[in-house]
Amino acid sequence: MSAHLLEVRDLSVEFHTVHGQVKAVQSVSFHLDPGETLVILGESGSGKSVSASAVMNLIDMPPGEITSGEVLYRGKSLLDMTGEERRAINGAKIAMIFQDPLAHLNPVYSVGWQIIEMMTTHGMPSDQAKQRAIELLLRVGIPDPESRMRAYPHQFSGGQRQRLMIAMALALKPDILIADEPTTALDVTVQAQILALLKELQAETGMGLLLITHDLGVVAEVADNVVVMNAGEIVESGPAGEVYANPQHPYTKRLIASAPGRGEMAEPVKAPGEPLLRLEGLSKSFGKFEALKDASLTVMPGEIVAIVGESGSGKSTLAKTLLRLEEPTSGEAFYKGRDLFKMSQKELFGMRRDIQMVFQDPTQSLNPRMSVYDLISEAWVIHPEILPKPKWRERVAELLGLVGLSPDHARRYPHQFSGGQRQRIAIARVLALEPKLVVCDEAVSALDVSIQAQVIDLLDGLRRDFGLSYIFIAHDLPVVRDFADRVVVMQGGRIVEEGTVRQIFEAPRNDYTRALLAASLDPDPEVQAKRRAARLELEVLRP
């Protein structure tokens, strides 16, 4: 039998920590053939990145230890090789790209220098390497490569940086490309372009592509075969279409079920009476740069308005201006008929209770030096009129129960919780103020899919029970589709389209909205194949 291009057999990796041995990966086996795209799918902590790191010999030992198994490249065991032999293979035969290209490009060297260095260390003469670097940049779609060679990493956009990483990885024509969450940090339209580029390059070179992701949509877009990992073990593997259509393992079923974007779309609320919030012609400039141009928007009581857009579209600026974290350049915002921007500090203080915000990353939005009790009760220290001090302990316990945590958790600190739990704490803190309107700035973007679904359910339940209104800022269209009543699409600081969920998702009028919808990835491989076709048509329209 001919050897596979890459084969991982019965691999187990353990980490020695203060809490004892942690089995990061247990008896994992998979293989990759030339021209194949294998996707390892899993949520955070599932061991998917550790498996790939083992292939590249990137696990720090100690604390890590490969306790069993082997990694074979064309039938040769990689784990038994000397450091010298490994270096000849790493980079040249097996290359890797990462989630955050900015962290993996050296900021003090020009990108051309870095690509050339990659080739000269593996023994290519420098003039030849330079020629090849220019070819590569052109191939990965960097315009004007000869002058761009001399630019530094910060002078490129996120998508271009990922293209640079790909160029660097492909410099020596590797047999295997390992991509660890290559598009997670990118906008949807850019993500689609990068994935398309990877597929094209694979078709040209016939390399094996090992892609690691948490996103079912990426699986649907690129995978031939998929390996589903949970808690360090492979729970299911097989051709991507088959696994999606007919999942066997309960975990896979749950994962697929929790993928957003297929629930019932909300019918528009015909809320009578006064809008809760009305923005009129809101603008915000930073120097000459106009981050927000003439944005107008209304939110009815109990309504969920989603603001969708890519990075730099002004959606976060809108939220910050609304909360007076930034002062607007011009415009008005009426909350229950009173202009937020004309309020004095004192009036504003009273307002703070009513409009609250849930931030994207709960790791950063919770003060690491405060216990959960302190975090939640801080609301009442600032606004003592809400609750008399003797009732605090009881109410904290109640709020923690409301967001699905245990009252015992009050004495712990944020780092002792998982990401999803932390976001629940942040939500409990917001609820402590009994707000009317909650601005969620990418509040679920950093969470795993199944946790995301839970948090969305929680938010939805709170709306029903307390009549909250939400401004839900997101770049992830499927989540918006399930959750929102109305959608506002933003691009370059402007609102380009606004309508009910059904209007936006079924009959988008604006080209940008259409491009955004076409670029978003559906978990179903069949639907995704159709979208790909639709996107190709749209590409003609886009510059």
Place this chain on the structure above:
Amino acid sequence: MTDTDQIPDKALEKEPNAFAQMMRMLWHDKVALVAVIFLIIVAFCAIFGPWLLDAAATKQNLRGRNSPPFDMAKGWLFVLGGDALGRPLFARIIVAASNTIMVATGAVLCSMVIGSTLGLIAGYTKTRASQIILRLADVIMSFPSLLLAVIVLYMLSPSVTNIIIVLAITRIPIYLRTTRAEVLEIRERMFVQAARVMGASDMRIIFRHILPVVFPTLLTIATLDFAFVMLAESALSFLGIGIQPPEITWGLMVSQGRPYLTNAWWLSFWPGLAIILTTLSLNLVSNWMRIALDPVQRWRLEIKGKKQ
């Protein structure tokens, strides 16, 4: 009624718990424990030393000039030897602890409090005041600190208070710049924005959210500075504008012993050792405190306890 009764109870319950927890963490870190005990002894010497041993420390005994250490024939006070005028070194070190610790603590505390307050203002506000504060710090930093001390102390009389003031002024920019740099970064963190959205006042944000994060850094600088200030003070004494005999400090003792280094090393060695051990202990304690005060790191100390 029952509600209001419960609260003081709980507060009382919590207080000894926090203290007991700190003690337990200290117990688990034996090195820090030794350092704390040593510092308590130093503090005791500084407070009660002059009162107990002042007479013995100033009594000259020309027959005991430069008498070697570990010779018990002249009594236990001469266990560390005698100085150039035959005064017992052991007693002198204990008495000198008072002045040394007072100058060092005073200077470090003053510069830390003033420096970090100005740093908080400069970092948190974007007004002209912050620019003025920074330029002032630049002026102090660009001026040689020893020259400043010489000028000031030449004009004023070299007393303990004046030395504290001079040393404090020259060290202010260190705290100011560090605090400002940290505040600038922390101010933009999400949890500060979250507090602002909740309606927290500036005072609350500074004292509840920013200061606790900056504090460990300040503490570390302060302990390092402690040694620097002790040595600077001895340099001033050496130049004749610091503390003058018959008053004594450790730094002064080191410089007084310098001419005899070749034939009586112990004159400089023992006070030098006292300086080293004090700073070392302070460093160890500050290192322990940095971990103990940080909820994210605290497990390191708690885990250590389990293993032992």
